[in-house]
Amino acid sequence: MPGPRGFVNRGHRWWIFYSNQFPTEPHGKPVMTDSTTPRPNILFIVPEDLGPQLGCYGDPVARTPRIDALARAGVCFTNASVPYSICSPSRACCLTGLYPQQNGHLGLATHNFEYYRPDTPNLVTRLQTAGYRTGIIGKLHVNPESAFPFDFTSLMHEANFKREVPMETYVNSARQFWRESDGQPWFLTVNFPDAHLPFVRQADGRPARLHNPDDVRLPSWVGVDSPRLREITADYYNCIARVDEWTGALLDALDAAGLADNTLVCFICDHGPQFARGKGTVYQAALHVPFIMRGPGVTVGTVRDELVANVDLAPTVLTAAGLPLDDEFLGRSLQPLLAAAPAPDWPQEQFAVTTGSFPYNCFISESVRCGRWKLIWTPPQTGPNPIAGSYLHNGTERPFRVITALQTDEYAALPPAVAAAYARWENPPVYELYDLENDPDEWHDLAGDPRHAAIRDQLVARLQNFQRATRDPFADAANREAFIAEQQDYRDGRYQDVPDFKWAYVKRFRCWRENADI
Numbered sequence: 001m002p003g004p005r006g007f008v009n010r011g012h013r014w015w016i017f018y019s020n021q022f023p024t025e026p027h028g029k030p031v032m033t034d035s036t037t038p039r040p041n042i043l044f045i046v047p048e049d050l051g052p053q054l055g056c057y058g059d060p061v062a063r064t065p066r067i068d069a070l071a072r073a074g075v076c077f078t079n080a081s082v083p084y085s086i087c088s089p090s091r092a093c094c095l096t097g098l099y100p101q102q103n104g105h106l107g108l109a110t111h112n113f114e115y116y117r118p119d120t121p122n123l124v125t126r127l128q129t130a131g132y133r134t135g136i137i138g139k140l141h142v143n144p145e146s147a148f149p150f151d152f153t154s155l156m157h158e159a160n161f162k163r164e165v166p167m168e169t170y171v172n173s174a175r176q177f178w179r180e181s182d183g184q185p186w187f188l189t190v191n192f193p194d195a196h197l198p199f200v201r202q203a204d205g206r207p208a209r210l211h212n213p214d215d216v217r218l219p220s221w222v223g224v225d226s227p228r229l230r231e232i233t234a235d236y237y238n239c240i241a242r243v244d245e246w247t248g249a250l251l252d253a254l255d256a257a258g259l260a261d262n263t264l265v266c267f268i269c270d271h272g273p274q275f276a277r278g279k280g281t282v283y284q285a286a287l288h289v290p291f292i293m294r295g296p297g298v299t300v301g302t303v304r305d306e307l308v309a310n311v312d313l314a315p316t317v318l319t320a321a322g323l324p325l326d327d328e329f330l331g332r333s334l335q336p337l338l339a340a341a342p343a344p345d346w347p348q349e350q351f352a353v354t355t356g357s358f359p360y361n362c363f364i365s366e367s368v369r370c371g372r373w374k375l376i377w378t379p380p381q382t383g384p385n386p387i388a389g390s391y392l393h394n395g396t397e398r399p400f401r402v403i404t405a406l407q408t409d410e411y412a413a414l415p416p417a418v419a420a421a422y423a424r425w426e427n428p429p430v431y432e433l434y435d436l437e438n439d440p441d442e443w444h445d446l447a448g449d450p451r452h453a454a455i456r457d458q459l460v461a462r463l464q465n466f467q468r469a470t471r472d473p474f475a476d477a478a479n480r481e482a483f484i485a486e487q488q489d490y491r492d493g494r495y496q497d498v499p500d501f502k503w504a505y506v507k508r509f510r511c512w513r514e515n516a517d518i
Contacts, residue, residue, distance in 0.1 A: 074294030097314030138191030
């Protein structure tokens with residue numbers, strides 16, 4: 001596995017490069033559209049908490065004919081990931097093309113996390129300057145909202161987790177947006193609430209055909225089975241069936257409006273599902289998401305196995321719209337992959353971070369995947385990992401647990417290797433190393449195996465280079481300790497009673513990134 005050849009500093013912008021060419025154009029020049037060719041419309045379809053539990057990704061349980069058809073009509077990325085497996089930071093990455101360590105959105109918007117620079121450029125502002133009309137349907141969940149001056153909004157402040165707002169409202173809002181655009185190129189993001197907890201069995205009578213507990217199987221990475229968990233899993237698949245139905249209804253409305261041929265459709269999720277060792281972690285169950293694109297410049301029936309991420313979406317959209325790319329982007333334009341072109345030099349790497357997303361669960365880990373190999377770095381912190389504790393009934397009392405947490409009897413039934421992996425999650429070593437080809441569920445840590453020491457060290461170096469590239473504040477122990485100390489000080493949640501509360505780390509973040517010697 002070749003390592004990076006080095007990195008160069010451009011006034012606090014660090015570029016990793018992997019070839020003999022100096023990266024004067026690290027992402028390639030944007031492909032400018034011909035002046036006679038209408039600029040494509042852009043449609044994001046963004047469900048919640050959905051991993052590759054779809055028929056087109058090989059899931060035998062999922063009933064997803066419309067999403068499967070979308071994949072056949074475009075490109076299906078089999079190895080797509082997100083850089084942070086919680087809603088707000090992931091969406092912030094998608095909209096800016098910047099990693100969390102770059103934009104500073106290191107937790108949930110509902111807990112007052114936000115960009116460290118309110119004027120951070122994003123797809124909304126960039127496309128508006130190019131004459132696009134912009135709209136959002138469903139929750140934004142990124143702070144500050146003022147950074148996103150959408151021309152059209154519907155349900156932007158509505159999570160709709162109880163599914164009380166009918167999904168038909170989302171589709172009707174899209175129809176209204178398209179009518180009002182009146183021939184102007186547009187960007188619209190439609191954010192469906194499924195499949196977020198609670199896993200609502202039926203909403204508006206949908207799905208008409210329910211999944212039953214006997215029909216489903218638990219995600220393999222959970223490592224345990226029980227009637228209670230199967231019932232929860234069945235309702236998760238019922239949520240997925242609704243995502244499929246309303247994705248189909250939205251695409252039908254797009255076609256009926258005569259807009260389908262010139263619309264770049266992007267179907268991607270914010271992160272994986274909320275089961276143990278999933279959402280909120282840097283395990284593959286949390287990071288691996290579906291990613292499908294269809295439309296102008298996309299070769300029909302393409303399957304790509306390259307490693308891609310949601311930070312690639314912003315540069316891809318800007319390239320499709322004929323706009324220049326920002327020097328700060330570490331994401332890559334996906335146009336070569338959309339055109340089914342050979343990409344032998346495509347960097348086979350993915351990076352991720354978690355901070356726990358809110359004060360009670362604060363715990364920092366980062367990861368790097370290169371090809372089949374995955375490294376997790378967890379710097380020493382005080383006490384066990386509270387993210388893991390939220391999903392475990394193992395004799396330790398925790399004030400915060402979710403319905404998908406393992407009950408005491410389920411935890412006691414874990415096979416030895418699985419129990420060891422859960423114990424490692426709760427009290428992680430500094431480094432973990434996994435062979436995703438032979439161990440896709442990350443049960444067996446190889447970091448201490450002398451036979452894999454060289455691979456471990458190469459991945460450590462790759463992660464450190466990435467930290468330089470992003471000016472990652474967490475590479476510095478003093479910055480980590482300051483962030484954790486502030487979060488732990490507010491574990492009682494009193495910040496939620498303070499009007500216009502601001503995290504101190506937001507003010508420090510510019511100094512951390514732009515002035516720190518990493």
